Amino acid sequence: MTELIYDKGTILLNGDFHTPYSVFDPRINKYRALGIYYPEIIHYFRRNKIDYIDKVQDYIIPLNKNQFSITKELRDYQKEALKRWITHNMKGCIILPTGAGKTIIALNAILKTNTSTLVIVPTLNLMEQWFEAMENILKVKNQIGKLGGGNEDIKSITITTYDSAYLKSSYLGNKFEFLIFDEVHHLASDKYSLIGEQFISPYRLGLTATIEREDRKHVNIYKLVGNIVFSKDFYELSQANHLAKFRLKKVKVNMLPDEISQYNRKIFQYNQLLKESKIFYPIRLEKLIILSANNINLRKALLLRNEAIDIALNSYAKIVELENILKHHIMDKIIIFTVHTKLAYSISDRFLIPVITHKTKNEERNEILEKFKKGLYRIIVATKVLDEGTDVPDANMGIILSGTGSKREFVQRLGRLLRPKMDVENVANLIEIISSDTSEIFTSNRRNKGINNKKQLIDKSDQ
Structure with a gap:
C-alpha cells in the first residue's frame, strides 16, 4: 500500500507504487510529485485500483454558506462566465476588461465551491480592496484572513499577495481547496509559477483583462490554472451598454526644433x-x-x-498641446497618464494638478483618489502606478502623454474610463499625444493592436 504525504509543496509517495506524475528522489529513495498533480495522482490510483492512504489534505474548514449575503445580481455575461467555469470542472481563466465586474464573479464562485479559499493578488492595495469586498458580503465580520503587509492571519478565506504566497506556498499548499488568481498574468513568471505548482488545490480561477504577456510565458497559465473558459472584450460589453463607449483620438505634435x-x-x-x-x-x-x-x-x-x-x-510640445486640451475640457474628469515620474511632477507643478507616482505614500494616494471620486479634484496625473492594483474612481477622459507598446498597459488605462455608466450615450474620450516622425508612432500602434478593427467605437483622427 502506498502512503501519500504532503511535503514542502510536493506529494511524497511512500510505498511500492508510483505514478507517471512523480520522479525519483535519490536523497530519500522515494518518489515525489509536484502538489499540482495531486488530483491526477488520486485519479490514477483509483482507476488502477491501487490501495493507498491519503495524508495529503489539511484543508481549513470552510465558512457556512448561510454566513454569506450577496444581494447584487449578476449580469448575463457574468452568469455565463461563472457557468462556463463550473462546466470546466471549476478550473480556468475568465478574461474581462477592467470595470466589467470580475470580482463579483469570483465571490459567487466562492459560494459555489463552498470550500477554503485563497485569493492571490499583485499588490497590498488590491488585498485591501478584496478584503473590503469580502467583508461586505458576510453577515458576521472579522472572518476573512490577510497574509502580507505585516498580516499573518490565515482563515478559511484568506487574501494574500503573490509575493507572500510564493514565500509560503510550500506550507500553505495543502490547506486551500480553491485558488483565485487576480491579475493572473503575474502567475506565469518563473518565480510565481511555483505557487501554482506547489498547491494541491483542485479548483482554480484566473482573472485578468489581458492574459497575453510580452515574453509569451502566458502559456504556462493554462497548465497552472486551466484554459480560457470565457472572454469578452470592451467592444462587446460597450455594444451591450455594460461599459461606456469610447472614442480614441491620436494627436500628433511637432517637437521643438x-x-x-x-x-x-x-x-x-x-x-x-x-x-x-x-x-x-x-x-x-x-x-x-x-x-x-x-x-x-x-x-x-x-x-x-x-x-x-x-x-x-517628454517633448515640451506635448505640454503645450496638453494645456490646449485642458482649456477646452473644463467640465470633464480627466486622468493624465505618463511613463516618466519626472514628467508627471512637471505637469503637476505647471498646472497645479495632484500627482500619483511610486513615490506617493498610500495615505496621500487614497486621499487624492477619494477627492477625485467626490469631484473635489477634477484632474489628476499619474504614472504606471495606477495601471494595475488600484481602484480608480470614474473618469470620462484620459490623456496619454507617454506610454509603452504594451497592449496590457493600454487596456488597463482604457479600463479606467470604461466603467459602467448610467447614461448609455455617455462616451469616454481617450487622447494620445504623440511626437511626429518618431518611433513613438510605432509604439502607439503596437499598444493599440487589437482595437484597430473596432471602427464603431473608435474615432481615430490624426492631427
Missing part, C-alpha cells in the same frame, strides 16, 4: 553603431539588451536609443 535636432542625431548615431555591429535590420529591444552585454558598441547604441525615446516622450 532643438528637440528634433537632438532626436535625429541620436537616432543617426544609434543606426551607425548597429551597422558597425553588422546589424542591418530592425532589432527587438529584448535582443538588443542581450547582445549589448558583450558588445560595447551595442551598449552605447542602447543608451542612445533610450535617450532618443525620452526626448520624444
